[in-house]
Amino acid sequence: MAALELERDMTAWRHHLHAHPETGFEERQTAEFVAGTLASLGLEVARGIGGTGVVGTLRLGRGSRAIGFRADMDALLIQETGIHPYTSRHPGKMHACGHDGHMAMVLGAAALLAQAQDLDGTIHFVFQPAEEHGRGAKAMIADGLFTRFPMEEIYGVHSMPGIPAGRFATRPGGIMASEDNFVIRIHGRGAHAARPHMAIDPIVVASEIVLVLQTILARNVDPTEQAVVSVTEFIADGTRNVIPANVVLKGDTRSYTPTVQGLLQERMAAIVSGICAAHGAGHDFEYSFEFEPTFNAPMCVATAVQAATTVAGKQNVDGNCPPVLASEDFGAFLLVVPGNYMFIGSGTQGEAGGTPLHSPLFDFNDSLLLPGARYFATIAQQLLGR
Numbered sequence: 001m002a003a004l005e006l007e008r009d010m011t012a013w014r015h016h017l018h019a020h021p022e023t024g025f026e027e028r029q030t031a032e033f034v035a036g037t038l039a040s041l042g043l044e045v046a047r048g049i050g051g052t053g054v055v056g057t058l059r060l061g062r063g064s065r066a067i068g069f070r071a072d073m074d075a076l077l078i079q080e081t082g083i084h085p086y087t088s089r090h091p092g093k094m095h096a097c098g099h100d101g102h103m104a105m106v107l108g109a110a111a112l113l114a115q116a117q118d119l120d121g122t123i124h125f126v127f128q129p130a131e132e133h134g135r136g137a138k139a140m141i142a143d144g145l146f147t148r149f150p151m152e153e154i155y156g157v158h159s160m161p162g163i164p165a166g167r168f169a170t171r172p173g174g175i176m177a178s179e180d181n182f183v184i185r186i187h188g189r190g191a192h193a194a195r196p197h198m199a200i201d202p203i204v205v206a207s208e209i210v211l212v213l214q215t216i217l218a219r220n221v222d223p224t225e226q227a228v229v230s231v232t233e234f235i236a237d238g239t240r241n242v243i244p245a246n247v248v249l250k251g252d253t254r255s256y257t258p259t260v261q262g263l264l265q266e267r268m269a270a271i272v273s274g275i276c277a278a279h280g281a282g283h284d285f286e287y288s289f290e291f292e293p294t295f296n297a298p299m300c301v302a303t304a305v306q307a308a309t310t311v312a313g314k315q316n317v318d319g320n321c322p323p324v325l326a327s328e329d330f331g332a333f334l335l336v337v338p339g340n341y342m343f344i345g346s347g348t349q350g351e352a353g354g355t356p357l358h359s360p361l362f363d364f365n366d367s368l369l370l371p372g373a374r375y376f377a378t379i380a381q382q383l384l385g386r
Helices: 003-019 028-040 099-113 136-142 202-219 258-279 298-312 330-334 366-384
Strands: 044-049 053-060 066-072 121-128 153-161 173-187 227-236 246-255 282-291 294-296 324-327 339-347
Touching (some): 003 099, 003 366, 028 099, 066 099, 066 330, 099 121, 121 136, 136 330, 153 298, 153 330, 173 202, 173 330, 202 227, 202 246, 202 258, 258 282, 294 298, 294 330, 294 339, 298 339, 330 339, 339 366
Parallel strands (some): 066 121
Antiparallel strands (some): 044 053, 173 282, 227 246
């Protein structure tokens, strides 16, 4: 397929997907479009993996090796304010994180590889639901993804505003963080604001907890490690002249290793228990593991860097970029099989592709589609070439 023809097709696919966004585990139209496109390219197609997930399989030659390429499918609950011919037709939903572009790139790679004559092995094109809330990868794994579609390695990408357009960036080890959520419920005793001595003031208790939680990072986490503890909600049931009886604190933590995750959970529980006990307040503490850290295998990083260099040139590839404390559902796949997660720069601030992710003005930079498809196809050529 000629480059211009493929780029035209990928752009049309991307615009269609952008105009019809669907959120996690509701990607039915999206899945049907993806499945239909894969089938039209001659691939075997399996639907309903982990709910709405799709896997397209391309078998070339007689080789026993198998690899996987992954794209995420879900959109966000955001009202799009940008105006394009392909602006979201679903009110309150939009592709504000580039998943429409990721799907188009992986479909483009399938189109390139379906014509390959010099490869020997199997490629599974994995289209994953529900990435945004960290549920889709685990759902596909639980539904037998890696037993039904065995693969030795898996590769994914994310377009990244803030990095110059067309520049590739990855790193060995942790590239994106885990995300754990917490809820702290403090049970005090309410009273009139003029008679605080009759209360157990949960506002005071909660305020002390918020401050002391930061000592975990300052005095418990190894300074060479990275972590974040953020209280993002402070909710009380009092009013102007009433000391509340209850306060709820909510937030999340970020880190790169299970050891640090466990330390954060342990120290938070101890701090909450100790401060509440000191004030005579009751408490409930909930801590949930939402996203696994995204941890790149060094051997797969080498493969990814070589492929990106072939596509974009050595000057446009960073093989040891700084890690990002955002989270990505792809990390759950990397606990099962080795792989690599790659950033593809979409533009810096002030450029068309530099609008931040999750903005109602965000739009994927279509100039990345062909390089992204070639990147995946080049990995296949490196790993499965005869």
